[in-house]
Amino acid sequence: MAEALQSADIAIVGGGLVGMALALALRQQGIAAEIFEARQRSSALADQRILALSHGSRQILESLGVWSAISSTPIKTIHVSQQGGLGRACMTAVEQGVPALGHVAAASSIAAALDAAVATAKIVYREGRRVEQTHGTASGINLECAGDVIPTRLVVYAEGAIAADTAAVVRDYGQDAVICTARAELLSPNVAYERFTPQGPLALLPYAGQLAVVYTCPADQAVVLANLPDADFLARLQTHFGSRLTFLSVSPRQVFPLVLRYRKSPVATRCVWLGNAAQTLHPVAGQGFNLALRDVWELSRILAGAADPGAASVLSRYAAARRCDRRGVIGFTDGLIRVFGNPNPLLRHARGLGLMAMDLLPPLRGFIARRMMYGARAWP
Ligand SMILES: Cc1cc2nc3c(=O)[nH]c(=O)nc-3n(C[C@H](O)[C@H](O)[C@H](O)COP(=O)(O)OP(=O)(O)OC[C@H]3O[C@@H](n4cnc5c(N)ncnc54)[C@H](O)[C@@H]3O)c2cc1C
Known part of the structure; x- marks a missing residue:
């Protein structure tokens, strides 16, 4: 085994949107972290997904200093309906008292803004460095990467997926997204x-x-x-x-497989999993990256005051702080697919009534709109 080459207090596995956002959020707290990315650095700029960003995500990206570099379109109205059934509902920014319910931006534009900010902040970004495994030591954790062994105190996985052989709760909807x-x-x-x-x-x-x-x-x-x-x-x-x-x-079209997969806990000894690496969601409600940004925000806040970033007490504080939002978004997204995907005619009528109720009852609309805008922060 190769000798230890360098040491970073916090190692981030994955230099996509979430890994870069975390590195910036940590830097704002005065915490140095290094990014290890398997692919070339420019790969994130080729992501063709177009993402709906919640109002809360905009606030986080603003505070990371990258929002003004992202080109985006505001969403002022969301129109919800069902095929072959009655009922439809509309949510508007005016009614919710916000300039926009959310924004739509290309993942490539978000990646470019984050990448430029990471470069300006001189954050170490190691491209072409796939992390193969990690091993706990007496005082920390070692990262194995392209023949090197790198000692660190906390490994944060922002690798964008949960490997098929990982112990996780899985629901395959039998659906793909085009x-x-x-x-x-x-x-x-x-x-x-x-x-x-x-x-x-x-x-x-x-x-x-x-x-x-x-x-x-x-x-x-x-x-x-x-x-x-x-x-x-x-x-x-x-x-x-x-x-x-x-x-x-x-x-031209692209296909993405859709599955709900989530780790029961986003933490283990000296390890944290963020965003899609902790929970991969169906994109129905456009919540994956939004939830990930809230993970990033909370983790950077919690690590700010920590003497040892990988200490078990610190990581359990993070897991507890994210429990409600994580569960809420996973349940909300899964519930939408199951309720709206069920062809039973009785359910179709019930859904129509639900949509009508949403359209007629401003408080219900407000509750749903706030959850989509801010996640659990908007809960009473
Ligand atoms: C069709 C579709 C539509 C979506 N729409 C929305 C939406 O509207 N709103 C929303 O909020 N979310 C949406 N999402 C979810 C969103 O796209 C993801 O949450 C987000 O792009 C994930 O970013 P990431 O940085 O976690 O992952 P990625 O962009 O996949 O980055 C992970 C990085 O980790 C690297 N990596 C992996 N393993 C290793 C390793 N062992 N060592 C080193 N590096 C490694 C990879 O090379 C990659 O660069 C959608 C998803 C899909 C599929």
Whole structure:
């Protein structure tokens, strides 16, 4: 085994959006951390996902000093409906007393802003360095990476996924997401649509005068759907969404498998898992990165006052602080898929009533809007 080369108090595994955000948040607290990224540094800039960011995420990105470098489109109205059933609900920024319910931004734009800030702050970013394993020692934990052994006191995993062989709770929805952008006629520039269909939810996010499409479908149909000629995919999208919008063109498509997978606990001896590495969610409510940013924020706050960042008492404080938000978002997202994905006609009527109730009852709308904007921070 190779000799120890260098020592970082906190090692972040994964230099994607979440890893970089954490490194910046820690730096603001005066804490040095090093990032270990398996791929080339520029890989995060090629992420084609377009993300809905909550109002709370905007506040976190502002305080990290990167928001002004991210190009984004505000969401002022969210329109929720179900295919083949009554009821629809609208949430507006005006009613909630905020400038926007959220914002839509390309993951590549967020990555570029974070990457520039990481470079400016001179945070150590080791690219092409896959962390293979970790081993506990008497006073810390060793990281094994490309033949080197690196001693550290805390390993934070921001690796964007939970390996299939990890002990985790898993719910496979049998669905994939086909993503692309679309142009539509007479588009209101700031309206997001969430349409629940028996095949899975269809989300349309306003983005730079176009719509970012997340088209959920049964997993065995996704590749065929994604590879349809543009005109055929356009026709399928139009039928699937209905006549509220007229689609004009679509971009090439990409497929993402959808599964709910979460670790029962986001901490273990001298290790913390953040964001998708702790919980990988269905993107139905656009909550994965938003939840991850709240993980980042809380961890940086808790580590600020800690003499030993990997101490068991520090990590259990973090796990306790994140419990309510984590459980709430996992349950909310999973519940949406199960309730709205059930084809039972009685349930369809019940859902219609639920949507009508949401439309008629401002406090209910406000409760849901606040949860989507801030996570558990908005809970009474
Ligand atoms: C279709 C779809 C739509 C989505 N929409 C939304 C949305 O609207 N809103 C929202 O909030 N979220 C959304 N999400 C979730 C969001 O995309 C993710 O939460 C976010 O991109 C994850 O960022 P990350 O940094 O955790 O992971 P990644 O971007 O995957 O980065 C992880 C990094 O870790 C590196 N890595 C992995 N293993 C190692 C290792 N052993 N050693 C070193 N490096 C390693 C990888 O190379 C990678 O660069 C969506 C997800 C999908 C699939």
